[in-house]
Amino acid sequence: MHALVLMLLAADPTVAELLAKYDSIMGPAQFEAEATMTATREDGTARTYGMKFLKKDQDKFRLWFSEPAAVKGQEMLRNGDNLWIYIPNLKRATRVANRDNFQGGDFNNADVLRVNYQADYDGKLIDSDAPDAWCIELKAKSKETSYDSIKLWMRKSDFQPLKGQYFGTSGQMIRSATFTDHKEFEKGFTRPGRIVMQNELVKTRKSEMRTSRMTLKVDVPAQRFTQADLGK
């Protein structure tokens, strides 16, 4: 009997393993991707933003907006804990915060431009209400993270994220996400192709991120992740 329990326990992945899996699926060490975000607002109108991503190393991101015309030419850059937005009007980059929302949608900047749950959160496995999924509870390590706590559901069979709930300082759920359309973007690399972020404070608001292309085999020049390269 004891042996059986031990075996079952041994079969469970540790939280560290799960978080490492999540980070490697949602933010592989290096990639290039194209995506669109459709933000639906409380009055029912929606706007779609087109963008291109580039990522290198642990925490270097670059993002170019291609549409609509209002944001064309805007760029974002993350380097470590620094996050900048370049607005053509300003002719320079200004700093923005992790928790600020991403183009007026329901994702925040860190949701899109920082995937490093291993570094940002302490996790613990909790009882899952879905038999086929692991459920982890994450607590923020610092005040700089985008949420104070997160509940995350990951599929047992392949560790793909399925669902997330995101909580603010008061313990109130502020966002919830569903991860669907899991797709093998490249041989051996599968990730959700569609994430719907539901605003739990204003229920009529939600944003949908669709990844159309993603490749891990890219040659990324380091210079792309410097402030000087913004707007070029």
Next chain:
Amino acid sequence: MALFKLAVRNLRRNQRRTAITLVAMVVGVTGMVGLRGFINGQQDVLLENIIKGRLGAVQVHRTGYVKNVLTSPLQLDMADTPELRGRLSAAPHVIGVSPRIEFGAMVSTPDKRPQPEDGSDLPEADQGKTSFFLATAIEPESESKVTPRRHGLINKGGRMLPSADAPELVLNDEFARGLEAPVHPAGAPMPPIEQQLALLAGDRDGALNGENMVLGGTLPSFSAGDKRIGVVPLAVAQRVLRMEGHVTEYALALDDYTQADAVRDGLKAKLGPDYEVHTWAELFPFIKSLTGTQDFIFSIITGVFFTVVLLGIVNAMLMTVLERTREIGTMLAVGMRRRQIIRLFLFEGVVIGTVGALLGLSVGLLLIAFTHSRGIPLPAPGANVESIVRPWVSGRFVVGVLLGTPLGAALATLWPAWRASRLRPVEALASA
């Protein structure tokens, strides 16, 4: 009438007691009048700060704006036409019309020094900050008529926006201090763009946009809790929000803010169902409940005041009855009716009450006139604007005191009067 004369004579007979009772009444009435006057003045300051410092007396929006879940929905905008402005300013009592846009914005401060050459991170203390605030976009010219108080309060060294298209903004002083943003001296050349502030905001469709700016001035807080606010030029805001020629709000100044309800009703009828009109009291219900609470507390305090004064009268009258037992006995013996005895004492109460009210009112009104012309400087809680309180009382209140005090005094005399009327003539005459 004879009884009344008798009552006056009785009061004048024992001058010391009458004087003591009067002093108590005068102090009580003066205190009441003074307190009411002060509360009135203080409520005025509160209202002025809100109306002439922030809201305007009446506001016009697109229908649904005020009730919207978000505090400032940009979709509910209106074309800012001379025709619409004309219709608003043509309404009776309206002396100023100010177009505005309220929106959630961010202000981003520059890094204090350039990024280190070696690629290492700038220390956090030297990094620029981005903070949210509630921005009100205004045309300084029109706005100065609607919120002159805000215009007059710019801290030293700064200035209100010079024009509706100046690359300048005005922030709450504590907020600006938190951002470590210095005021840009008037007339000095603009700093290089990488050292300017950035005003960032999602445009009408939600896409982020921004403009470079400098801090033109800072404003003190009017009340607690309004730290993260700022004022920006309307034309600049319209560019950032991509809403050229559109506004979300008109704030109106009235020659008399107590006419706000009438102006609202008139405008509602004139503008039709596409627009909604609100008075300051509807936009800021907090102030109504605050003044309501104050009035309630005032009535409790005056109640206590009044009771103490009246108890003094009861006491003095009881003493009188005791002292004048033989006299009352005599009056009863010569055929005065018990009812008349009661009336006699009631008259004494009314006379002393009237004289007390008159004297107390005179002293109280003098005090109010004096403090009104001098003004009482008073720091409002949570705000760093010193407010000058100018006490006043309404005619209704004066009449109320004038009628209420003698009435109260008469009521207070009832019991002693009844006791006097119950005396038995024989026993009363025999008492020492």
